[in-house]
Amino acid sequence: MVSADQPTPVFDPALIGRAHRAIDPLHAHVYFAPETDERLAALGLRPGRMVYFAGRSAPMGAVGAGVVTATFYNFSPSLVAHMVPRAWTLASPEQVIAARLDAARASLTRLLGEEAAASPEVAELAGLLRDACTALTPEGRPLYAGHADLPWPEEPLLQMWHGATLLREHRGDGHIAALLHAGLSGLEALITHSATGRGFTEAAAKATRGWKDEEWAATCAALAHRGLLDDAGLTAEGEALRARIEVHTDALAADPWLSLGAEATARVVELGKGLSRRITENGAFGQGIFGR
Template sequence: MTTELAPGTAARAHRAIDTLHALTYFVPEGNEEYTAVGLRPGRMGYFAARSAAMGPVPAAVVTATFYNFHPALVARHIPRAWTLASPDDVLGARLRVVDRSWRRLLGDDVLTGPEVAEAADLARRAAGALRPEGRTLYAAHAELPEPDEPHLRLWHAITLLREHRGDGHIAALLAADVSGLDALVTHTVTGRGFTEPAAKATRGWSDEEWGAAVESLRERGLLDADGLTPQGLALREKVEATTDELASAPWRTLGADGTARLTELGRSLSRQAVAAGAFPPDVFAPRR
């Protein structure tokens, strides 16, 4: 049975649980576990871990599916990563990163408590509504075995929901003629995501390339000296609305009450993780 949800429900649910996935890209356990299986320190672990579900794919596939990373940055790490560690080894290391970091940030009492088990059950029910057509990263992760422990089951289900939504977001950006770099620029100027220095550093874009994208967006009437123009705001709102619609099936299936409960549980766990220092302080701009 599916139900209609109030506008913004899918986006709020996504934000509430996404932190619990995203923190694994910033915690020190990542470098420790990925280097232990043979990868080089730094960004190689991120590119290998997130793409390993697809197998030993080439750099072009990672660039295409991740969308907003500079191709040269990806090519510095992929496919070399697959000569140092197998995808299966990397996936095993990734689960250890999740397990160790969640235990450190949230504590064993929380992870073995009833709320994590409840959240895992709700997230699994939501993820059961997902379909693989046109969703490459989601489809790859959906083929992975589900872990046994409740907190790892929760993380796995969140990952399925996240990658499914991300695949749909790319489709929405393509339909709006917004490149990966354009998406980064228009996102950072809102002050609600990556800071500009962090976006450049983590995505591999130079000051010159960033500046060229800014100029192109100004020529299109999407950006001016004050930030996004009304046209730019409308375009981003359209992209986000399309993304929400393409990602709405799991939340309609879960229903308003189930979605509200998972949002509540996810928000509580995310706040605990952030308060425990899950992210570096200079990566994200403060919310306005």
């Protein structure tokens, strides 16, 4: 943690968000990769939401639906309860973790191509992310803490994926704290994020997060009553609230990048953007899932 009485480093705060956006696809693609469903379904898990819930929560152990709902935040509790803890009667967390790592290797190799997957750029980014992760701490970050207990993989491609995973889950835990501070429930956070045009489309959010139409409509009405949403989308007050949440989230996610330094963080952005662009252009996320 950077001490308050230390001199403020020369660092562009916007780099924090840029670094996150540059590397996040390298982790998040695994949720859309057919290899993930294939590997985890081979253990007996149901493809789709059960694979997702089990794969992401497995590092925390065989946790119940309440823990998954709390740490994932924007999923319908009824959807989570339909999949967890039944998943742990079909496969152990250890089996799920191993299968997910194998899926990440296979999907990244396919999307990057074998030559790029074994390139010096991947190895360099892996080293930078591992260095950045040395500044991460687990206090108040339960999902990150579970993943941080896992050993680092030996191969650079998976070190890159694991580093991106740790940074993503650490940031995500902080993001939930920022959402709570802003007074947004999980569904309110999902709706307002979709309304920015930068998250899931409304159709994709409804399809993947399990909320009923009447729940969605009632929450939209509540957000409108608060002056955050209208028929055109987010109001000016809603836009300002979402902007404050992102600033708060960046502040809570700053330590790894401040520790790494501006020059090395800029290199993370350069490398991460190039690799993320490549997997995106090769179909990592499909069509109609995200906004602009």
